[in-house]
Amino acid sequence: MTTAMRDAWAQTLIDLAGDNPDLLVLDGDLGTSTRADRFAAAWPDRFLQMGIAEQNMVGVAAGLATLGYIPWLSSFAVFLTHRAVDPVRMLVAQTHANVKIGAAYTGLLTGFTGKTHQDVEDLAIMRAMPGMTVIAPGDATECAAAVRWATATQGPVYLRLARDAGPDLFDGSYVFEPGRVIPLRAGSDVLLVSTGPQTARCLEAAEMLATSGFSAGVLHVPCLKPVDAAAILAAARGVRLVVTVEEHTILGGVGGLVAEILTEHEPRQLVRIGIADTWGESASNAFLLDRHGLSATRVAERVARELAGVGSSAGAAS
Amino acid sequence: MTAASGDVEANDVEASDLEALARRGRQLVIDSVAHSGAGHIGGPLSAMDLLVALFFRVLRIRPEEPHWPERDRFILSKGHSAIGLYAVMALRGYFPVEELATFDAGDSRLQGHPDMTRLPGLDASTGSLGQGLAVGLGIALGARLRGLGFHTFVMLGDGETQEGMVWESVQVAAKYGLGHLTAIVDCNGLQQYGWPAAPGEEGRGDRRDPLAGTRLGAALEAFGWRVLEIDGHDSHAIVEACDDARASAASARPTAILAATVKGRGVSFTEGRFEWHSRVATADEAAAARAELDLVEDRRA
CATH class of the missing domain: 3.40.50.920 (Rossmann fold)
Known part of the structure; x- marks a missing residue:
């Protein structure tokens, strides 16, 4: 039985929140699509709804990070890597802020949304930013492992999440190591x-x-x-x-x-x-x-x- | 409240005299920009009285302990006025006044726009207009979550309020009821290029008044903010407005202080002139400016 990455992303954050009191999730009003709504239900005090205002959301995350919080962003990738690319660049990458970008709905398979919502340039953009770790998991298991690694690691991380479930590649023993092929x-x-x-x-x-x-x-x-x-x-x-x-x-x-x-x-x-x-x-x-x-x-x-x-x-x- | 320290005393500037400190700050701005050969003059001079009042009377800070967790936060969202902020931080004792000579130079902590990764005491990196209020909002939210009682002040330019991101933050700050977040808008009435001439007017307009036709205070109030309007060169009024903002933190409404200022304030030939947005003073001009600022000081001495 396969699991979608977004489901694994939300469940892993729910699991991690207990041992990570500084973990927060900020949502750009897409939580029912990204599955951030599940985190909100589990940890209502750790969930911050930021409305349809992605640039501000990125800035808020950068501010929270200065106080030691670990903010995870929830939105569609296009709004994080395109609309909000300037605050991501300046306030997150250039300051090496401990902000985690949970970019949902990436690539072509975004549920009949069309080209407006298909982020097919995100890896190129994020890879060009000094200091940014860029992760594109292959399945839900690898996604969960990457979420655990990113939460435990200081610095900005871009996590490319696929919308739909696909075949499993890895079993539960998988450990994420940055850079490993x-x-x-x-x-x-x-x-x-x-x-x-x-x-x-x-x-x-x-x-x-x-x-x-x-x-x-x-x-x-x-x-x-x-x-x-x-x-x-x-x-x-x-x-x-x-x-x-x-x-x-x-x-x-x-x-x-x-x-x-x-x-x-x-x-x-x-x-x-x-x-x-x-x-x-x-x-x-x-x-x-x-x-x-x-x-x-x-x-x-x-x-x-x-x-x-x-x-x-x-x-x-x- | 906060006593002047460090280089202020070393330079024999009377600590209680905010106006004298502002004149000294203006001199440092003009000299630093002339020395580096690049930078901005108009914005730092318009903001100088605000910055001096903040750093010497309003902000609860410890220059010798820049990462003190309970310090008030200050973000210069109009990051191109960095040299104004640096001058005041030097006077306040964050670093030696002599370091201002490194402004804009390679390896300097004093970058052309504020870089929090280099200079302790900066609570955000800024430079792309419109971003600082969002960071301040995040800090204010974090303070509430952490149970910290500090206040967060963010200084914007009037032209900067043309950026859409500002209004995202204005709206979200009100939704979260962040009474301990205060925006100070340096309304110096000029921007780099300016708006087209009004119908019937000749030319392209005179760059005056970024807010022409916009009722900024009314807009902010419509979004749920408290709005105070003051003379941004009146030190007493600045301190009073900031104290008012702090005192109303429990009101669950963020405060905006609209400070009417003059771009290039303090030097006769830079006041109100858009050319000095990012012009560098020649040696003669710098000397003339210094003489003017000294004269004012002497007259009052």
């Missing part, structure tokens, strides 16, 4: 590097590729900043092709991250699959994943096509 499947032809719930779709795509005779590895990057660049380089050695796959623009997210690392240290061909510098739209999850080449089937097709175009030796650039 996680090999989930070994393969010798191609390495799929992914993040967030897209990793599960990559595992599915790897199965499909196997039936076509291609050996595909999957590397999960739950934390884009900091990140273990050496581990990414090591994983990329020995395969014919490296492909990044993300429910995010191909500019500045995992594609950008891996391109930067490879180009700087071991230049080679890279294929970036993601939202190709365009906007989303209102549609079903299946439609959106197919349209943007992110369903398991579309990823497998694209990778097979790309593999046909590269040489047989590792690292060969065509």
Whole structure:
């Protein structure tokens, strides 16, 4: 039985609040969607409704942090990384405030909202901010572990939460470590590097590729900043092709991250699959994943096509 | 209440004379900006009497213990007036007056806009207009949660109230009944570019009065705030208004003090002139300003 990240986020905060008297949740009037309402029900005195005013909410969190509080923000990602990006930059990142950004409804799969509410640039924006830890969990278990780690760690954290439940990747023994990349499947032809719930779709795509005779590895990057660049380089050695796959623009997210690392240290061909510098739209999850080449089937097709175009030796650039 | 200390005594400035301190602060502003070759003049001079009254009479602070948990909080939301704040903090004893010579220089604690990660005694980092009130609101909320009795003061510019984020904070502060939060608006009547000329007027307007046609006090009252209007160069009135705000903390209504000021106040050739928003004084101008401020002091001595 799978759990949605937002459910895991709220439940973990409820569980942590007892041992963390300074933990607060600030909501931008979306608590019934983000599940912050569950925290409010459990800990009414630790819940601060900030209304439809995200910039102020970020500033309030920064002020609370100066008094030793650990404020978690609850809103849709677009309102935190776009509308409120200036206070996030100045009052949180530049001051290294102990504010935790719980960014709900990320990527394309945001429940028929359309491009206005689909945050497909958030990783690029947050990754560019000095001092910001950027986390995109792959499942509810990893999400819960990241919430525990972020709450216990001083400094600003951006947590990218998917709306809908997806397949489980990890069991209860999972421990979040910032920067760690996680090999989930070994393969010798191609390495799929992914993040967030897209990793599960990559595992599915790897199965499909196997039936076509291609050996595909999957590397999960739950934390884009900091990140273990050496581990990414090591994983990329020995395969014919490296492909990044993300429910995010191909500019500045995992594609950008891996391109930067490879180009700087071991230049080679890279294929970036993601939202190709365009906007989303209102549609079903299946439609959106197919349209943007992110369903398991579309990823497998694209990778097979790309593999046909590269040489047989590792690292060969065509 | 609070006695002057540190560099004030070292510089033989009469502690009880807020006006003399403000003249000294104005000199330090003009000299520091001239020395660094960059910075703002008009805003720091308009705010100087407010800053001096706050730091020498109103705020319950310990310059020797800048992180004292029960201190009153002060946020300069109009962060481009940083040099005015630094001058007053130096006079109050937070750091040596000589350090003002490092203003805007690499590695300095005295950055072009206030940086709380560098200078102890700053309760927020500011510079992007419209943000300070939100931080003050968060601090005031936190004080209530912690059961701390301090007061939080935030100084805004009149032009700054054009930022939408200010009005988010105005609304939320009223919803939470934060009587221990006070906004002081330095209404110096000028902004950098200004509004277009009114229909029928020539040119692009004279940059005067960011609030032209806006009844700021009425707007704040409509949102549930208490509003006091004072002369922002009258030290007695400033202290009285701040005391009034503190005394009404239990009213569950935040207070806004609208302080009428003159941009560039204290020096004849900078008063009321938009050019001095961010102009640097030449050596001759700095000397002339110093002479004027000294003359005033001498006349009153």
